[in-house]
Amino acid sequence: MEAVMARIHLVLVLCVAAAALMASFCAAAGEGAAATAQELRRGFSVTHDQSYSQFQPVLADPTGAFALGFLRVNGTMLDLAVLHLPSAFPLWRAIPDRPAPWSAPASLTFDGGLALTDRAANKVLWSAAAASASAGDRVVLLSTSNLQIQSTSAGVVWQSFDYPSDTIVQGQNFTSAAALFTLDRRFAMRLGSNYFALYIEPPPTSSGGVAAAMYFKRTALEAKAQIVAGGGPTYARVEPDGFLAMYQKEGPPADVLSFDTFNRGVRALRRMTLEPNGNLRAYYWDGTRWALDYTAITETCELPTTCGAYSVCAQPSGGCECLANATDGSGCAAAAPASVRGSLCGTTGGEVGGLYWAVRRQGVEPVNKELLGSEHAASATDCEARCERNCSCWGAVYSNGTGYCYLLDYPAQLLVVGDERKLGYFKVRSLEEAAGRGRSGGGAGGVKAALLTIGVAAVVGAAAFGAYRVWDRRRRTAADARRQLGAVDDGLSPGPYKNLGSFSSVELTNSFRR
Structure with missing residues (x-):
């Protein structure tokens, strides 16, 4: 009898534990669903939650591959970003002029336009206003990673594809009205009438007399289509077949810049990014990592970051020495x-x-x-x-x-x-x-002051790099764990998580928490 009672007691304990676990799971699912809607309507507001260690999702695309949310940058700063979830790579960032710390009591609101606000300072950090007279009625994140403010009467009134940060993705038209900047704004990519080019940007503190220095240029070959003066603006687009095309109108492109996988049948999400060292590279997502597909500058001495200002680079070694x-x-x-x-x-x-x-x-x-x-x-x-x-x-x-x-x-x-x-x-x-x-x-005082500034900058830079390494190591560990559980699609195109069937923020919410 005692043995039977012990077994009954054990069964009851297990049932209670299972019920508690199920309740916890459902609560987490409810919290995640509330935090990651697939549409934002007027009157929406969400507060930044510091318990998320790196990324707090707010809005999801229909496939579950992308999310808009609060992103932690360099370990200490707050930004708004569209993330490619399987890789945790930000395809778009708001990049406020004066970013707030991660600890700031920030909020994201939508009342016809999106606004990121520091509530403690009562200051708008970043906003996206409607491009037309009509304010937006809803915010959606498309399966292309394009964040849009839409109006019932006027259609799309604002979209992130028109305001790229350092990256463009396939299907995104890059026009002369936009520019890619590295996150420190040292380098830029711009489109001209029949070319695109990379530039060294003058420092924001420059008092004038310093122009942007062009260090790479690609001119359209115009083999299949001519660019007509006065025939309208040109635009460039990353195509799914593995190339960057330049157009003046839809149809045959005026120029084709081939990637390594051009016409090899590789179907995947593609991106082109202006990287911190000033190089322009293209990648595709192979299901587990971003595979390099194109590099604009292959010679070490042709990169502006190899030696810097007032220096000379020796080819092909890349060794540097000062002019003076x-x-x-x-x-x-x-x-x-x-x-x-x-x-x-x-x-x-x-x-x-x-x-x-x-x-x-x-x-x-x-x-x-x-x-x-x-x-x-x-x-x-x-x-x-x-x-x-x-x-x-x-x-x-x-x-x-x-x-x-x-x-x-x-x-x-x-x-x-x-x-x-x-x-x-x-x-x-x-x-x-x-x-x-x-x-x-005085000469000596000037040198000492500058050396102190350089030393402090070096320490801050090293600390930021160390924080990034720690975050990257944790991200890779989490990604490996997800792959072992079968959470990431093994195919080339980013799709919904296998174990969930459709987008669910339960795994996402927990994976980005401490």
Whole structure:
């Protein structure tokens, strides 16, 4: 009898435990469903929940492959993003001008337009207003990852595809009205009338006189279709067959930039991203990872981040050295000798003033010289003089072989070791000026201030990188666990989670929690 009673007691305990587990599961499912609707209507509001460690989903697409939500950036900052869930890669980010910390009491609201607000500071961090007079009636996330504000009367009044951050995906039209920026806004990709190009952006603190430097350009071949002047704007699009096409109107493209999988029958989600080092790359999702499919710049010295400003790159090794041969550890923008300090216009004490000095170097040339303005000069002295008296000129390179004079309207960079017939003249901004000391500042004090700034920046950068590595390791571990459980589709196209049949935020909600 005692044995029977013990068995009954055990059965009752198991039933109670199962009931509690089921109740917990249902509660989690209800919470996730409330947090990840498939449509937002006017009056919607959701508060940022800090208990999510990396990503708090708010809106889901019909397939469960993408979600809009609060994203943790660099371990400390808050952003709004559309995430590719299987890889946790942000395909679109709002990138507020003044981002809030992850701990901020932020909220996302929709009342005809989307708004991300810091409630403590009573400040709108980012907003998406309707492009037409009609306000939106609902917000949806399409299966293409396009976030749209739609109006019953006017159709689509705003969409994220018109405002990319650093990435475009297949089927997304990239026009001259938009631009891709790296997240630090150091580099940009823009579309011209018959080309697209990559640029080094002038710093936001620049006082003028610095242009965006083009370091890569792809001109349309126009083999199958001509681009007609005045025939309308051009646009580029990543196509599912594995290429980037340039169009002026629908039909045969004016240019086809082939990826590695071009016409190989690989059907997958594709993206093209302007990466932090300034390179442009294309990828496709193979079911477990983003497979590299195209790289715009393959030579090390052609990347602007390889050596940086006021430096020379040696091909093919990629070794770097300073133009001014600085040896005091201050970097390539060394302190200017007092005897040669002057203004950008080549006259001491001129209106454009500042601590600049001239460096002459033989045997160097711009790696992007085909993209620079050039003119014939009688001699190297003549070429130098044209730059010296030009307030917007930062350098000139003269070729004794051809007589061409190449003028730089940005601080000298992207320079490579060339033949000895090339003669370069460059205006170098001193470290004191970069530290904000001005002409009246002491040389040693300027160097120390700048070195302190550089040191602090290095520590912050290292900490941010370390935080990213920790997050990435956790993400990969979670992804591996999901794959072992059969949660991620084994095919090439991102679809709904196998174990759930349709989108459910239960697994998503828990996987992004601590």
